[in-house]
Amino acid sequence: MLATDRVETRLPDLKPALTEAQARAEAARCLFCHDAPCVAACPTAIDIPMFIRQIHSGNPVGAARTIFEANPLGHSCARVCPVEVLCVGECVYNAKGEPPIMIGRLQRHATDHVVHAGIQLFEAGPSTGRAIACVGGGPASLACAHELVRLGHRAVIYEKGTWPGGLNTDGVAPYKMHAEESLAEVEWLSEIGIVWRLGVEVGRDVPWVELEREFDAVFLGAGLGADSALGVEGEDLPGVWGATALIEAIKTGRQVDPLSVYSAVVIGGGNTAIDAARELKLLGVPEVRVVYRRGPESMSAYAHEREHATAEGVAFTWRAVPVAFEGNGRLNAVRLTTVDRGCNPVGEPFRVPADLVAVAVGQGRLETLLAGIPGGIAHERGHVRVDEATGRTSNPKYWAGGDLANGGAEVVNAAAEGKRAARGIHEWLERNGGSV
């Protein structure tokens, strides 16, 4: 059970639930476009105008069915999708100079209706007698396993950590979704018969050969590795965190107390950096500064996220890198140096006081994990290569999806890729009887 006094619970939803009346009014605005651009922008191609019309006509269960048929992770995607650059960004109302439809919040309205009330929409298909192992307990494996069970296969998810749900549970910004919402989704999805092996690490607790013996196919959805380190002096000082480790601590416990922090520095220019900075700021840290080695134009973080951060009071230092973390037994400052466009130091280093640092310069790859697979598997520096149509890897018994294959994208991409792999596995089992 999750603790109820987790740090993340101090942050309310930035996009709270719509009331029934709000949802109906917003749904009424939807134009029901032909060949709707919002659908084309959705990696899982949810029939958005249809589910919105279903909400409008007082059929929230039907709306949820439309959503989940396309995207098993529809409940979390409603909250965590960067809708501004996907469906909502393509809404034709943008061209009309009117607010685009609040698609994410309408989707949440529909999925909340069934997930919170425990209304089950799906069931396991007639048993095929086949079994598939899904490695990693995040969105990709969940989507894959859910689809597999619906197709009549047995699906077992191996998760080395404590919680199911992957980054949905321990990595999503709390103001987008709290951990219990992810767990509610996992529970709802798993009801149809997904089997969980929590706290079991494949390759260590269970050898790959054993997995291959027990299962007809294996889906790899293990995501990314631990936070990358900078290799800078003082990085092991208490107070210096990897960004995803910090976010995990905020979401699942109370090891970090933002109210005891006065000045925080986040190193990096991606969405994880912005998430960490916004979370610290919203949790009450007076001074939060993002330090990035290039200019704002080069940031990989979404522009709308950076604008939110700026509006919330996050400061930015461009074209600077840390050269040392300083402190006497505990962090109290970051020594930075300005860099030129080639990231070469220019000028004298300067000190920025900091009692917390989050390093968000990427996550490690799971090359070690992959190296243990019998017969090997093709990957590029840890990104598993898969077939575009089926999600199958170079190893005939293995499929892959999510961050492990795409190098780090959105939950909705992981959902699409997990489902794609499930279809691929199913087709292969149907066609070849599963003989490699």
Add this chain to the structure above:
Amino acid sequence: MRGGNPGNGAPRGNGGPRANGGPRPGRPVDLSVECGGIRSPNPFWLASGPPTNTAGQVMRAFDMGWGGAVWKTLGDPITNTASRYGAIDYQGRNVAGFNNIELITDRPLEVNLREIAEVKRRYPGHALVASLMVETRDDWRDIIRRTEDTGCDGFELNFGCPHGMCERGMGSAVGQEPRLLEEITGWAREFASIPVLVKLTPNITDILDPAMAAQRGGAHGVSLINTIKSVIAIDHDTFSPIPSVAGQGTSGGYCGPAVKPIALHMVTRLGKAEEFRLPVSAIGGIHTWEDALDFLLMGASSLQVCTAAMHYGFRIVQEMTRGLEEWMREKGYSRIEEFRGRALPNYEEWGDLDLNYRIVAEIDPVLCIGCQLCYAACEDGAHQCIALPAGTRVPRIKQDECVGCNLCQIVCPVEGCITMVEVERGLPKESWNDRVAAGTAGAGGRH
């Protein structure tokens, strides 16, 4: 599109050219009207119904700006049910259509008469009409004489109510039987010394039949339409019709914005019938000044409103009077009589419309937001005259195939994006009736 304000529920369609007078600030405008000998400071009367149940309501309404009121129908006091009302919501707005199974007044006649007299004494310049519904000739004589003593300005004979009362041989039971309607109207004329209006039910085949019966019976005018017989909806859990009375329901009378086009047709029908000469007090879905103007342009002498007042309260009349005044200033009219019935000459039977007139749709690619509703509508619901060129979301009208039906313009969510453009064909007007007369009518039928 009218009034430069197509987003407020005004119909889309090829309205044709409009004379533009331009705004005339400060020009005095007189809204006063006369209908069948009944005068009022403006054409807006509260129709007989729940809003005109008591003196307190009617006086408050007059203070708010209503020009007249038709008192809730007098007769033998009845017992009402709970519930009584049902409504249709549409696209997030409630009360697009409304129905009721409420009957006539449930208050003693002497109380109503005392209050009518009091209102008339305090508001001598406003139109106060008493709606009546009784059965026998003696009943009619008695109630007319007693009611006339209140000093009211006229009577409205309720031959329209389609629920409850008709089962007792009154209301629409009379309105649907022209001989009976004519006879009772004759009684009313015989006993009354003030104007008599006859309120008509739309639950008939041709509104002209009961209207002519009213004229033959000597009425001073007619009021229409009363409500349309309706079942609003079914409760999907209890399977009871709505409104539900202890799990059961019945047909009621439909009104509200949804019925306006039906009422406007019936008012037009009477306005075009040369043999019908009585003034018309128009009723049916009037919610804005634009609705009101439609009825005036089709010849109505006064207007009655009920559902809008039930939905928004009496204050709503101010939007109607101000809107009408503003339009009159813009057009340079100072009295309603100057434009009343102005649209009637432009109403023709289908057979007299010009078959050679041609318009085609045109899309403004700058305004287009790419929703492609026009494409879906034309492709699936009309004549397949819109194409989707590759590389853009802006559809293209196949103008040489476009039949000028207007559907794309009607469904387009962007004001002014799709316009209907006249195609000059250099052909004289030719109607179906012209073709019949010339013996060439086979070329393209009506359906």
